[in-house]
Amino acid sequence: MSALNGFRVLELAEGVAGEYCGKLLADFGAEVIKIEAPDGSPTRRLGPFADGEPGPERSGLFAYLNTNKRSATLDLGNANGVATLQRLLDRVDAVIDDHAPGWLTSAGLDPLQVGTTHPALVLCAISPHGQDAPEERRHATDLTVFHASGWGFHTPTGADPARPPLNGAGRFLPSYEAGLDAALCIVAALFEREQSARGRVIDIAMQQVLASRADYVLAQMVAGDMEASTSRTAFDLAGPAGIFRCADGYAYIWMSAPAHWDALRTLLGDPAWMQTFPERWLERACTPERVAECRKHLAAWLATQHKAQVAAEAQALGLTLVPVNDAEDLLASPQQAFRRYFVEVWHPVLGRMPYPGVPYRMSATPPRIDRAAPVLGAHTQDVLAGGDAA
Amino acid sequence: MMPRDRGGPLAGVRVVELTKVWAGPYVGKLLAYLGAEVIRVESLGSLDVTRVYGVDDMNNAPGFQSVNPQKLSVQIDMKQPEGVKLILDLLAKSDMLVENLRPGAVRRLGLGYDVVKQSRPDIVYVSMGMYGSEGPLAYQTGYAPCFAALGGVSGRVGYENEPPSGMNVRYADSTFGAAAAYAATVALLHRRRSGQGQFIDVSAVESMTSMIGDELVGHAMGQVLRADGNRHPDMAPHGVYPCRDGEWISLAATTDAAWAALAGAMEQPALATDARFADLPARKAHESELDALIGAWTARRDAAQAAAWLQRHGIAAAKSQSSVDLVSDPHLWARGFYRELRQPDGSSKLTVGPSWKMTREAAIEDGAPHLGQHNAYVFAEILGLDAEEQSRLAAAGVAR
Known part of the structure; x- marks a missing residue:
């Protein structure tokens, strides 16, 4: 028994944002019925593929995003398919979509009408710029949304204005962020619906999700308390913090308070260069020259250190220094192992692999992965016949 | 005075925050934006650094105000x-x-889950x-x-062949907060259906790894991951x-047809049939040449106008927006992303609203x-303490 057992969700989404949202619900026990076109969700055609060979059951991306779901194929390009979808709508609690604005209406589910036609349905539509996106924002990818949101222009920190701003980490960070807020809103709506029996229409704009993640600075800027500018460093903080090369990779060091400086002094045995810095300089006298001088010494020192060991020594003294982890480090992390973050899943084509789990451990309703992603159309007959999840 | 019912899906839910800086307060902000009553427990003896760092007036601290709108504050010294x-x-x-x-x-402090559960067995902690x-x-x-570095995110951002x-x-803080808010809301729903509360233990590092989840799967399938610039x-x-x-434009050709459309939009239709760029593998093999051609075309143009022009040709493109662009983005304003709030002193102030639009939203x-703006509400109306007891708590420094 997990938290969302008994809820039935229809996933019309075919992108990463909507499929991740559906996964967040499915891993808590919701019965998520994934409606796929006859040739399958487009995410089945995105890599990585088993042995590098494309194929509908060979995508690691699809396998990751669709654990615990059921798959039913339905051709929404014809009247029969649309009529079948209408019948399914009467049997579900929530719908997740992430097509372009207008698609839902063409599939017979006008967001403006659904409150009347299906008053108990929770309908969540995710799109790059919202259901009311203007013409000049109709075409978007995760990259363009990341840059429309402000995160792109300000990445990396300490940007060189002559070099291009960077994409975020990985291919789909904006989609994951949007899927997370979508899942939050859907569950909040289901919570209220338990008492009111009323549904809701939710419109998630990926640009807005990402921009809201910068609220600490952006709210100050729109309020006029912090300067908004055309500078690439407008989101940055002053100080020597940053990524430094180590003997076996990279480490990130953060220093903002006297306690951090004192801890570093202890760790380094109070070297001569540190004695030339004034008391509380990080707070009160953080000049670019001192930052550069400090970084020069940090770089020379850390180049000789091993990232995990030096982090453990620093942390014991109260210095916020951490390794810059790669995938191998994460899989080997004793903390991740303790929390059982990675979950072994067996898939008929991909075999047994560790999948990233979820960042929350829950005492009463732990999320779990009971089933690998479905084979295309595996549950079509069951779903169309009105059967419940096995 | 009782705060008025603002509606929204979490109306009627009461949340207590013992939080600092950004990630914890962000959870409360999301829940408050969904309609919950969120009470910050604060004390002069252990103020949130965002109320005081580089700020003259703790009641007018811009950073604090950014992540704590629509919340209540009660002063209780948890060290006593x-x-x-x-x-x-x-x-x-x-x-x-x-x-x-x-x-x-x-x-x-004596406020661990085991203790709190004695007072409120079905608490969501x-x-x-x-x-x-x-x-x-x-x-x-x-x-x-540090969360981003530990979670694997930092290592995946960078220019090609560079650190x-x-x-x-x-x-990272806000993403961590959003993950916690999701789990918390799931737990509220479970409690409403079952009567059972629970303990939720959220890891910032893992919230970061979840933002690159497919990359870890790729690693398990033998992919080599390295920073790849914008590719x-x-x-x-x-x-x-x-x-x-000094402006920048982001753009992507999602298909061969989009690439042909881009060639047309750049008024270089011959590129669409150029064998070097005929399909994705060809374009990947000649990507530096491709980038140089596009960069030469964009360099003479205004970013916003070029994005609009490309959009008219069906190409995914957006100006890389600066902070000035963001606070003046007409679409964000049209969607009500920026909200005007009534401040405790009666003035008004703009802030960042919720990421979502929904029917029957919370006000x-x-x-x-x-x-301590809501000391009276919390002490009198929630806890039922009389005026004499409230004075005693204030005098004893418990409510300071």
Whole structure:
């Protein structure tokens, strides 16, 4: 028994944002019925593929995003398919979509009408710029949304204005962020619906999700308390913090308070260069020259250190220094192992692999992965016949 | 005075926050934006650094105000036994506790889950830590960029063949908070259906790894991951290109047809049939040439106008927006992303609203509270303390 057992969700989404949202619900026990076109969700055609060979059951991306779901194929390009979808709508609690604005209406589910036609349905539509996106924002990818949101222009920190701003980490960070807020809103709506029996229409704009993640600075800027500018460093903080090369990779060091400086002094045995810095300089006298001088010494020192060991020594003294982890480090992390973050899943084509789990451990309703992603159309007959999840 | 019912899906839910800085307060902000009543427990003796760092007036602290709108504030000194007792009394009348104090702090204060559960057996208790509350590395602490470094995000951002540069330093706290808010809301729903509360232990590091989840799967399938600038395995071109006046434009050709349309939009239709760029593998093989051609075209143009022009040709493109662009983005304004709030002193102030639009939304009206602005409401109306007892608590420094 997990938290969302008994809820039935229809996933019309075919992108990463909507499929991740559906996964967040499915891993808590919701019965998520994934409606796929006859040739399958487009995410089945995105890599990585088993042995590098494309194929509908060979995508690691699809396998990751669709654990615990059921798959039913339905051709929404014809009247029969649309009529079948209408019948399914009467049997579900929530719908997740992430097509372009207008698609839902063409599939017979006008967001403006659904409150009347299906008053108990929770309908969540995710799109790059919202259901009311203007013409000049109709075409978007995760990259363009990341840059429309402000995160792109300000990445990396300490940007060189002559070099291009960077994409975020990985291919789909904006989609994951949007899927997370979508899942939050859907569950909040289901919570209220338990008492009111009323549904809701939710419109998630990926640009807005990402921009809201910068609220600490952006709210100050729109309020006029912090300067908004055309500078690439407008989101940055002053100080020597940053990524430094180590003997076996990279480490990130953060220093903002006297306690951090004192801890570093202890760790380094109070070297001569540190004695030339004034008391509380990080707070009160953080000049670019001192930052550069400090970084020069940090770089020379850390180049000789091993990232995990030096982090453990620093942390014991109260210095916020951490390794810059790669995938191998994460899989080997004793903390991740303790929390059982990675979950072994067996898939008929991909075999047994560790999948990233979820960042929350829950005492009463732990999320779990009971089933690998479905084979295309595996549950079509069951779903169309009105059967419940096995 | 009782705060008015603002509606929204979480109307009627009461959340108590023992939080600091950004990630913990962000949870409360999301829940407040969904309609919950969110009460910050604060004290002069342990003020949130965002109320005081580089600020003259703790009741007009811009950073604090950014992540604490639509919340209530009560002063209780949790370092005194009587303060702890008051907090437990308050939790007995609440649905959820959110805390992101230093590892182990709540237990040392006598406010760990085991204790709180005695006062409120069905409490949803949300504990947030860089590494979560238990485990071999749970003693370690850090700020947002540490979460991103540890979670594998920083190493995946950077220019090709160079050391990783990481995301912007501000990234991670709010994502961590959103993950915690989701789990917390799931737990509320479970409690409504079953009567059962629970303990939720959220890891900032893992919230970061979840933002690159498919990359870990790729690693398990033998992919080699390295910083790749703005490139993308499934699209080319895919990048950020220079425009006039130091501006930049992001664009991507999602298909061969989109690439042909881009060639047309650049008024270089011959490129569409150029064998070097005929399909994705060809364009990936000649990506530097491709980027140079596009960069030459964008360099003479205004970023916003070029994006609009490309959009008319069906191409995914957007100006890389600066902070000035963001606060003046007409579409964000049209969607009500920026909201005007009533401040405690009666003035008004703009802020960042919710990420969503939904039917029957919660009203979002009030700015972040002054320290102790809601002492009377909490002490009198929630806890039922008479005026004499309130005076005694104030005089004893418990409500300071």
